[in-house]
Amino acid sequence: MINWGIVGAGRIAHRFCEALAQDSRANLEAVSCRTLEKAKAFQEKHPCNKAYDSFQAVLDDPEIEAVYIALPHLYHFEWVKKAILANKKILVEKPATMNTAEMEEIKDLVKKHHILFMEAMKTRFVPGYQEAKSLVSEGIIGELECLETSFCGKVDYNQNSYLLDIKQGGCLLDLGIYNIAYLDDYFKVPLDTVDVTCKYHDCGVDTYVKAILNFGKQTGIVECAMDRNKENQAVLTGTLGKMIIRPIHRPLDLEVILNSGEIFKYHIEYDHDDFYSEIVHFNDLIENGQVESTIMSLDHSINCAKILEAVREMM
Structure with a gap:
């Protein structure tokens, strides 16, 4: 069983957890939000063992193997780095970072620590x-x-x-x-x-x-x-x-x-819904001991960041 923790309990995290429940290999172990009240409200809709009022608590939980980071864009880079240092497998919502330099730093870190990382570009998997x-x-x-x-x-x-x-x-x-x-x-x-x-x-x-x-x-x-x-x-x-x-x-x-x-x-x-195939792919990577997807690789994420940055520079 793959124990998952949710970092950030917004709208998209609800949809993710609905799909996660369809993969029998996955167990929703914990959810974290900025307040315990919101975390418990999420827990009522998506039953899990723990509700935390701290994102760090999910990363510190030794029973959690994989995390889904569903925070607003600006916080992805910070919490991906913390998740790497906590030795968690990481699926982070897109855009994974705000710029190319951040994404390149993430690549260096996951390579150094041999951590599975993937940007959650669900489109590619449907x-x-x-x-x-x-x-x-x-x-x-x-x-x-x-x-x-x-x-x-x-x-x-x-x-x-x-x-x-x-x-x-x-x-x-x-x-x-x-x-x-x-x-x-x-x-x-x-x-x-x-x-x-x-x-x-x-x-x-x-x-x-x-x-x-x-x-x-x-x-x-x-x-x-x-x-x-x-x-x-x-x-x-x-x-x-x-x-x-x-x-x-x-x-x-x-x-x-x-x-x-x-x-x-x-x-x-779709198989179940538009999140499901992405989740199955990521759980497959975990089961097979892989540290990178070929469909949404680190270099794919870096290239997306470069194109995004090139457009923003002209705005």
Whole structure:
């Protein structure tokens, strides 16, 4: 049995624990929050042995083998480092860090201490995404020329939300990281140029970002927003046709439109939900004694951080 501890009991941690319960190898051992009241409320919804009012208490618990860090973005780096020193296996929500330097430091630390670490980019593990990747690799749309991504939605702003925190908020960090992960996964040459258009909330955070990125002869387009609705999808255009993936962050539907006029449609359900396959993969890594994922490796996370940083520098 793999004993898990939760660091941060926000909305996404609830969804994670619902999926965790579906893997019979996993046991939710403890949850931690900033107050004991909130930790116990979480414990009532997701039964576990311990509720802590300290994140450090989870790391100090010798019965916990793996931790899921679901804190706001700004605190990921700090608590990942503490989890490494506590010898825990680490699954941290995306973006794993706020910049490339932090991610490179994490890589050095996990290599030094032989710790399993993975950024929780759930998209890569859902069956629909895996099928899309396989079809593109087999050449169904020919050579990939352009990858256009859109992840937009109107947000009801809570003035206390981290989304409006100038240090860690905005649509690029919260939504655009999904778009950027597509570019990292499909483009295998370094980023050349970036052109960015953006809009801002009165508090200073970005509410709309559109970036055009050139990777050699390939073009990536990242569009994300908290102030408008738009089709949330990835469109991969190749020399033989295009593939549309919907929704971008947890694909269920694929549509292939070939230049020949042929159209193929695929609907691929999740295994349980969109978190489950990621959890199964991570638990597999633990069971097999591995310290790194090949699907979402340390270098994948570093490259995502580099692309994210390149866009932010142009905003």
